[in-house]
Amino acid sequence: MPGASVLGTERKDLLAQVWPTWAVCGLYALGTAPTSEDTRLHTELCTIFGTELPLVLLEAQPDRMHWSVWHRAESTWTPGRIDVRPDPTEQVVLKTAMESASYTDELDSMERRDAQRQLHSLTAERRSVAALHERLVEACAYMERLRHDPTAYDALTLRHLATAVAHRRSATSDARATDDACMDALLATFLASSSKNLHTLHDPPPRVK
Structure with missing residues (x-):
């Protein structure tokens, strides 16, 4: 819808004014699989920025963080896994x-x-x-x-x-x-x-x- 496109452009411009040196890399959430709320927020975020962004789900333990990076193709989510070991x-x-x-x-x-x-x-x-x-x-x-x-x-x-x-x-x-x-x-x-x-x-x- 044209109205949604205009609203997304306004939000994107506002974010650029408030945080001119920042870039949106994706949406973060806790869990092991995307929920309906994650999907809704992800869709809204992609609409605002006019590009497909990854949905990153975090299942963290004290000694290691387990990332599940989900990419969406139409209505299907495909996971990819990244392990990051933090320092003490x-x-x-x-x-x-x-x-x-x-x-x-x-x-x-x-x-x-x-x-x-x-x-x-x-x-x-x-x-x-x-x-x-x-x-x-x-x-x-x-x-x-x-x-x-x-x-x-x-x-x-x-x-x-x-x-x-x-x-x-x-x-x-x-x-x-x-x-x-x-x-x-x-x-x-x-x-x-x-x-x-x-x-x-x-x-x-x-x-x-």
């Missing part, structure tokens, strides 16, 4: 993100979801704080050792520490802003770790003769 620091984020997603997906009401999300968030925060504390202790121990032992000098380690300190965010008294910033950081790290092989997602699966 990314495994913490993956585990937290997937546990949060599984909790909220299994609950049947917004009130119960909110309550479970808050309870689970406390557990995730304690685990994250413990991991952060361990890394800070190691960093402080290294700096103290460097003060007394010049042979401990390592340019790469110091550069990583300097970058972490230089990009430290200022404290805020707004609790909601702090929660949003924390979730943004988790999501950014999660997407970065899960997007290493995005260049392969547009490759159509081999046809079986």
